[in-house]
Structures are given as C-alpha cells and as structure tokens.
Amino acid sequence: MRKYWEMAKSQIQLDTAYTAWYWARSASIIMRMLIIYAFWHAVYENRTTISDMPLDTMITYIVLATLLGNYVSGVGGQLANQVRDGSVAIELMRPYNLLDKLVALDLGSKISGTIRETFPLLLVAFLFLHINSPTSWLSLLLFIISALLGIFIGTQLDLIIGILAFWLHYVWGLRVLRDAILAFFSGVLVPITMFPSWLQMVSNFLPFQSMVYVPVAIYTGQIEGIAALQAIAIQLVWLVVIIVGIRLAWSFAIRKVTIFGG
Amino acid sequence: MRRYSKLYWQYFKARIKVMMEYRVDFLIGVMSVLFVQGTSILFIALVFHNVDTIHGWTFYQLLFIFAVAMLGRSLEHTFFDNLWTLGWQYIRPGNFDRLLVRPVNPLFQIIAERVQQDGVGSFLVGIIVLFTAIPHLELHWGIAEVMLLIVMIISSAAIFLAVNLFFATLSFWMVDSLPVMYAVQGMNDFARYPMQIYGKGVRFVLTWIIPYGFTAFYPAALFLDGSGFRSIGIWTPVVAIVTLSIALLFWKRGLRSFVSTGN
Numbered sequence: 001m002r003k004y005w006e007m008a009k010s011q012i013q014l015d016t017a018y019t020a021w022y023w024a025r026s027a028s029i030i031m032r033m034l035i036i037y038a039f040w041h042a043v044y045e046n047r048t049t050i051s052d053m054p055l056d057t058m059i060t061y062i063v064l065a066t067l068l069g070n071y072v073s074g075v076g077g078q079l080a081n082q083v084r085d086g087s088v089a090i091e092l093m094r095p096y097n098l099l100d101k102l103v104a105l106d107l108g109s110k111i112s113g114t115i116r117e118t119f120p121l122l123l124v125a126f127l128f129l130h131i132n133s134p135t136s137w138l139s140l141l142l143f144i145i146s147a148l149l150g151i152f153i154g155t156q157l158d159l160i161i162g163i164l165a166f167w168l169h170y171v172w173g174l175r176v177l178r179d180a181i182l183a184f185f186s187g188v189l190v191p192i193t194m195f196p197s198w199l200q201m202v203s204n205f206l207p208f209q210s211m212v213y214v215p216v217a218i219y220t221g222q223i224e225g226i227a228a229l230q231a232i233a234i235q236l237v238w239l240v241v242i243i244v245g246i247r248l249a250w251s252f253a254i255r256k257v258t259i260f261g262g
Numbered sequence: 263m264r265r266y267s268k269l270y271w272q273y274f275k276a277r278i279k280v281m282m283e284y285r286v287d288f289l290i291g292v293m294s295v296l297f298v299q300g301t302s303i304l305f306i307a308l309v310f311h312n313v314d315t316i317h318g319w320t321f322y323q324l325l326f327i328f329a330v331a332m333l334g335r336s337l338e339h340t341f342f343d344n345l346w347t348l349g350w351q352y353i354r355p356g357n358f359d360r361l362l363v364r365p366v367n368p369l370f371q372i373i374a375e376r377v378q379q380d381g382v383g384s385f386l387v388g389i390i391v392l393f394t395a396i397p398h399l400e401l402h403w404g405i406a407e408v409m410l411l412i413v414m415i416i417s418s419a420a421i422f423l424a425v426n427l428f429f430a431t432l433s434f435w436m437v438d439s440l441p442v443m444y445a446v447q448g449m450n451d452f453a454r455y456p457m458q459i460y461g462k463g464v465r466f467v468l469t470w471i472i473p474y475g476f477t478a479f480y481p482a483a484l485f486l487d488g489s490g491f492r493s494i495g496i497w498t499p500v501v502a503i504v505t506l507s508i509a510l511l512f513w514k515r516g517l518r519s520f521v522s523t524g525n
Binding site for chain 1: 300316459
C-alpha cells in the first residue's frame with residue numbers, strides 16, 4: 001500500500017510542476033460555466049420548472065456535474081500508450097501491479113486536481129453563479145460518499161481503453177468515443193430525468209449514471225432517503241463488478257505480451 | 263502553385279496509404295466523431311423535448327446553426343489538424359529544423375503531413391443535420407442562396423483555421439502552446455447558440471477579439487428570417503480574410519524569431 005501512496009504523491013508533485021495546463025483547463029471550465037449559465041437562463045425564460053427542477057436546481061446540477069465530470073476518465077490513455085510503444089513489457093517486470101500503480105497515479109492527479117481546480121472553481125460557482133448548498137448535512141455526507149464511489153468506478157472503467165489497445169491502434173479515437181459516451185450517459189450534459197423514459201430505462205442498466213448523475217442528484221435532493229442509500233448500494237455493486245471484470249480482461253490481455261516477445 | 267498542388271497530392275496519397283493500413287482505426291475514428299457530434303445534437307433534442315423555444319429560437323433554427331458550425335469545423339479539422347502538433351511533434355523534438363532545410367514553405371509541409379480522417383465523420387453529420395433542419399425553416403433556396411451558404415461555410419472554416427494558426431504560432435516562443443490552443447478552442451462552443459443569450463462581454467469577445475461568432479451564429483443568422491443579425495452575418499467572408507491575414511503575418515513573425523531547441 002505504501003509504495004502506491006508514494007507513487008500518488010510523485011504524481012501530485014508532477015502535476016504542480018506543469019502550470020500551463022492547469023490554467024488552460026481552469027479557463028475552459030470557467031467558459032463552460034458561463035455557457036451553462038447563459039444557456040439555461042435562456043431555456044427557463046418562459047417557465048419555472050423542467051422535469052420538476054427549478055432554474056437554480058438545474059444550474060446547481062449542471063455545474064456540479066461538469067466539475068465531477070472531470071473525474072470520470074482516468075489513466076486508460078496512459079496505459080494504452082505504454083501498450084502501444086511496448087514499454088508495458090518492462091513495466092510488467094517491476095515489483096508492483098501495473099494496474100494498481102496506474103490507479104495510484106490517477107488518484108494522485110485527482111487529489112491535486114481537487115485542491116487546485118475543483119475547490120477554487122466551486123467557490124467561483126458559489127459566488128458568481130449562486131449555486132445552491134446541499135439540502136442537509138446528511139445529503140452532503142451521502143453526496144461525498146457517492147461521489148467518491150463514482151470516481152473510483154470511473155478510474156477503474158477507464159483502464160478498458162488501455163486493455164483494448166492490445167488489439168486496436170487508434171487510441172485517440174477510442175478516447176473520444178469514451179468521452180462522448182460518458183458525457184451523455186453519466187449525466188454531465190443533462191440530468192438523466194430529462195431523458196425520455198425508454199432512455200432512462202437503458203441508462204438504469206449501465207454503470208455510467210453511477211459516476212455523475214447519482215452523486216449530483218443526491219446533492220440537489222432529487223434522490224433522497226432510502227432511494228439514496230439504494231443508489232449508493234448499486235454503485236458499490238458496479239464498482240466490484242468492474243474491478244473484477246477489468247482484472248480478468250487484463251490477465252487475458254497480457255498473454256499477448258508474451259506472444260509478441262520482448 | 264502547380265508545384266505545391268502536386269506536392270500536396272503526393273503527401274495526400276501517402277496519408278491515404280497509412281490510413282488503409284489501419285482500417286479498423288479509421289472506422290473507430292469516424293464512428294467516434296459521429297458519436298460526439300451525435301451527443302451534442304441529442305443534448306439539444308433533449309432540451310427541446312422539454313421546451314418549445316429558447317429565447318425565441320426553434321429547434322430547427324438551432325440545428326441549422328449547429329450544421330454551419332460542424333461543416334466549417336470539419337473542413338478545418340480534416341485538412342489543417344496538424345497545426346495542433348506544431349509544439350510537441352515539431353518544435354520540442356527538434357523536427358522543425360528538418361522542415362526548414364527543405365526548399366518548401368514550412369507551414370505548407372506541416373499542413374500537408376496529415377489529413378485527419380475523423381473530419382470526414384463530422385462533415386457527414388453536418389450534412390445530415392443541415393438537411394434535417396432545412397425543410398423546417400421555410401427558406402427560399404435558389405442557386406444564389408446555395409452559393410452563399412457554401413461561401414459562409416468556407417469562411418467559417420477559414421476563421422477556425424486563422425484562430426488555430428494564430429495560437430499555434432505562440433509555440434515559437436513558448437515551445438508548445440497546446441494548452442493555450444485548447445483553452446481558446448473551448449470558446450467555440452459559445453458560437454453554437456444564439457448570441458442574444460449572452461451578456462455584452464461575451465458577445466464583444468466573440469465578435470471582435472476571437473471572432474468565433476462568425477463561425478456559426480452570424481453566418482447562420484443570415485439565412486434565418488427576421489433574426490436581426492443579417493447585417494452582421496454578411497461580413498463573415500471579410501472577417502475570414504482579415505483574421506487569416508493577421509494569423510499568417512503573425513506566423514511569419516514567429517518564424518523569424520524561431521530558435522531551435524537544439525538536439
């Protein structure tokens with residue numbers, strides 16, 4: 001465990017060294033928030049609620065979903081690059097589990113991202129976009145638990161990109177595809193409750209809504225009480241299923257490494 | 263000029279050969295772009311599933327704006343995508359020196375070295391969206407209107423190119439300006455929605471500083487009756503020429519102050 005923590009720390013140091021990307025990302029998120037604000041104000045021009053959500057709830061939802069949406073992808077792309085340039089073979093010989101190492105690096109980045117990006121942007125959102133505070137202390141607590149689970153699910157699921165790289169070359173395309181699917185089905189763009197009912201049904205059977213929609217809806221009070229606990233239980237199940245599934249796929253995939261030779 | 267078109271053709275053939283090597287990847291690329299563009303359309307459709315108009319604009323009017331943006335962007339994306347890699351693929355590893363010793367314009371070489379197949383996907387989506395929107399807009403389409411639309415789409419592509427070229431050029435001073443390009447590019451999402459929904463500041467920036475407004479909303483408004491933006495929209499080709507000239511001058515300036523990273 002300790003070595004993985006050291007890896008996470010090294011990633012935090014690495015992130016703090018590259019400031020250009022930090023400013024670029026923050027700037028583009030602030031711009032997205034501006035668009036969100038203007039767009040939803042225009043949508044609500046002649047009405048008070050959409051899918052039972054008033055304007056302030058909607059803006060709170062979308063802003064939080066946008067911020068949480070930054071966490072759903074992980075280090076799948078990095079793994080894919082290592083698979084493609086062959087350095088994965090050397091990584092496999094080292095005294096750690098490669099997947100766990102990558103997850104540790106990813107969590108390191110996410111920790112530094114939370115402190116350097118999410119918290120300041122959240123403050124900006126509270127001050128200038130006037131987003132709501134959570135409905136109660138309990139819902140705040142459940143939100144944090146649920147958000148953490150969502151982030152873990154995203155981190156693990158992302159490794160699929162890296163595993164697919166054993167068979168496919170064009171990693172950029174895969175990543176774009178992943179981003180599109182995630183943006184839509186995780187609930188970053190609109191709350192799942194705005195989907196037509198058949199699409200909500202489909203989404204219920206997919207792991208993606210557990211990453212963003214569930215935690216944010218707990219925050220805004222759309223999911224509350226027993227339903228919130230149920231949703232968190234479903235997140236836990238997904239997390240376990242995905243961790244096991246990924247490890248199985250991985251042990252199958254690395255056999256290809258020995259076939260290729262060193 | 264003839265020499266350059268011949269050269270471009272040679273580069274192009276080489277690119278196609280590479281693409282054909284990785285056919286599955288080609289399909290993934292096209293599919294992924296279809297999906298990305300699809301989600302943005304789906305987003306709009308979902309919103310209009312719940313409301314009738316946004317600030318007086320209908321679903322199909324918004325689709326028309328989207329279509330202009332997608333078509334312009336896809337042209338730029340297909341043929342000029344390599345500018346994104348100027349910093350990390352050319353300047354940082356010292357490859358840019360290699361381009362300078364050849365007797366061909368370095369900007370031409372960078373542009374010609376890659377054709378981005380994914381642009382084809384977004385072009386297709388753009389066409390589909392355009393033809394979905396048009397029958398619902400009660401427009402009169404003659405030869406003149408079609409020509410005008412084509413000019414507007416090419417101008418939109420030229421503005422995308424100009425903005426990208428301008429910020430890619432910063433790489434000559436800062437080695438890799440990719441983060442800056444990324445941040446600026448994020449702004450073009452603004453241009454897909456009617457400008458009236460934004461405050462004065464945003465509108466000013468998108469019209470006068472980084473004229474992304476002219477890549478989608480203004481030229482599209484030219485065709486949408488009674489939108490009140492016709493007199494601005496008509497300036498789109500002029501804006502395209504001016505921004506492209508500025509970007510090219512800036513590129514030349516950057517080229518002069520280029521110092522190799524060494525090897």
